[in-house]
Amino acid sequence: MSEAVVSPSVLRMRRISLWALPMALALGIVLQSHENAWEWWRSRELFAREVPASTAASLGGADWKLMGLRRVAERADGRAVMLLDMEAVVRDPEAFAVLPCRLVLEAPDGRRWSPQFLTPSEVNRLPERRGRTIPTCTQALASKPTAGVTLRVSEGFVLPAGMDRQVRPVLSLPAGRPHYLRFEIPG
Template sequence: MTAEAFAQENRSGERKWRRRSLWSVILLIPLAIAVEAYDSVKALLADNDLFSRRVAWGQSAHFGGSDWKLTDLRGAFGMANLPPDSVPVLADFQVTIGNPDLQNLWLGCKIVLIDKDGRHWSPTTLVSLKTPDTVQTCVSAIFSGAKTGDTLNLRETFLVPKEATKSIRPAVGVASERPHFLLFQMEKD
């Protein structure tokens, strides 16, 4: 083999490897971006309630290892020292415990109110209403020591604008079910 033929073969092999390298870069860059984005997408889905499961009025739904039922959603009128045009709203749930591992299944338990415009209200401590000893909040129920078959009465108190009371719906989210959450419909829906 002559030196010129050898050089020609090296150039041909070099061109082949350059083409392969360019194709691999074209494939590897999107793959690297996808790998880097995976953790961010996973965190987004794990920390947010994104997809609703609608529950009809009077029905219960299995969620977070237990059966959830909205028993009442009502305003508490006639209270003094509240911001103008605001109404305290009480959301009452009856939960029949299926799996008693609430500290894992109900971690990050969150009950909110959502209106037709997508606005959210979290429970408030600004309004303190006397509740029976048998009524708990979502968070206190986690540490209640409830056993399979027990029925818990949960209540959360919210402070919402008066105009929003016509379209609010309670929603329940727990870590074991995220990104899904329960959205309870009202009797008139």
């Protein structure tokens, strides 16, 4: 058998290629993950802005104000039915109309409760609600309001027994992330 003779320049190219392969793979991973990291950053709620009671704060193209958080009923298992009312004055309709809206109640330990559907009998206990439909946060954003319009937003929550006095409303919008608003309850 005859041995194949490989020139030194071919050997050098093979070594360079073998060393360049891990670097090219690492660069590809960095470039691919950069887009994912940016999406993660834009979808997270990382920086809270504390909003004092009875004041408005800007987020996502609107000035938001907490109008009230009240207990409207109690279910048979002891859970509290809460109704959250907010007001939004639209400043930038394009930024405001970006979905989804995250409006939750947050406990001091970080637990969160998302809005839930409330039965008409639970909501209609309030005289000012009888026969009126007030949009949820997502419905208000989807309505594509014009600048200067004031919208009332309402969400219903069901909380475990004893949690109704400990929670605070938290609002997050895509145009405002990674910042979000945490409202103080008037005392």
